[in-house]
Amino acid sequence: MKKSLVIPDEVVMNKIYLIRDHKVMLDRDLAELYGVKAIRLREQVKRNSERFPDNFMFQLTEKEVDMMVSQNAIPSRKHLGGYLPYAFTEHGVLMLANVLKSEKAITMSIRIIEIFVKLRETLLTHKDILLKLEKLESNVVRQDGEIKLIFKYLRELLNPQTEPMRKIGFKRTGEN
Numbered sequence: 413m414k415k416s417l418v419i420p421d422e423v424v425m426n427k428i429y430l431i432r433d434h435k436v437m438l439d440r441d442l443a444e445l446y447g448v449k450a451i452r453l454r455e456q457v458k459r460n461s462e463r464f465p466d467n468f469m470f471q472l473t474e475k476e477v478d479m480m481v482s483q484n485a486i487p488s489r490k491h492l493g494g495y496l497p498y499a500f501t502e503h504g505v506l507m508l509a510n511v512l513k514s515e516k517a518i519t520m521s522i523r524i525i526e527i528f529v530k531l532r533e534t535l536l537t538h539k540d541i542l543l544k545l546e547k548l549e550s551n552v553v554r555q556d557g558e559i560k561l562i563f564k565y566l567r568e569l570l571n572p573q574t575e576p577m578r579k580i581g582f583k584r585t586g587e588n
Contacts, residue, residue: 419445419523421527421530424445424523424524424527425527425531427441427445428527428528428531429480429499431472431476431480431499432470432476432499434499434501435501435502435528435531436499436500436501436504437499437500437505437524438472438497438498438499438500439453439454439457439497439498439499439500440497442500442505442508442524445520445524446508446509446512446514446516446517446520446521447514447516447517447520448512448514448517453508453512454498456508456511456512457469457498457508457511459511460511463507463510463511464504464507467501467503468500468501468503468504468507469498469499469500469501469504470498470499471496471497471498471499472496472497472498472499473496474496477496477497502525502528505521505524505525505528506521506525508521509521509522
């Protein structure tokens with residue numbers, strides 16, 4: 413009897429992160445979805461390292477992990493189990509299912525790939541909105557500098573110089 417996977421797409425989507433300009437999933441999350449222990453998943457990756465070039469998988473740096481913790485993408489460094497996690501791209505997810513060779517891993521891998529494709533299609537359909545947002549963002553950044561300059565001048569107007577000004581006019585002989 414086959415067991416159907418009842419994991420909502422949103423759960424999987426929440427485990428996809430944007431790191432180094434790639435949509436990736438962490439080894440710990442994939443291990444959970446594939447129904448294996450994270451340490452066993454990493455062992456299989458190390459045994460089959462030739463199947464995972466840099467565009468399929470990479471290991472996160474300390475700085476990237478700290479950034480993920482600070483942005484609450486992951487609850488804490490303890491959540492990672494005391495090591496720097498591997499991040500798998502869409503191709504790496506598919507290759508990982510081939511390395512693990514379990515039915516659940518293959519089924520889940522297909523589902524994850526479908527979600528990656530759905531995300532890509534969603535981005536393509538909303539590309540025009542994304543372009544408009546990028547244009548708006550660049551305008552806001554440019555205008556931000558102009559607004560700061562306006563506030564600088566306003567502060568100068570509200571807090572005039574306290575130095576005594578030199579008097580202007582004619583002096584009669586004998587006056588200081």
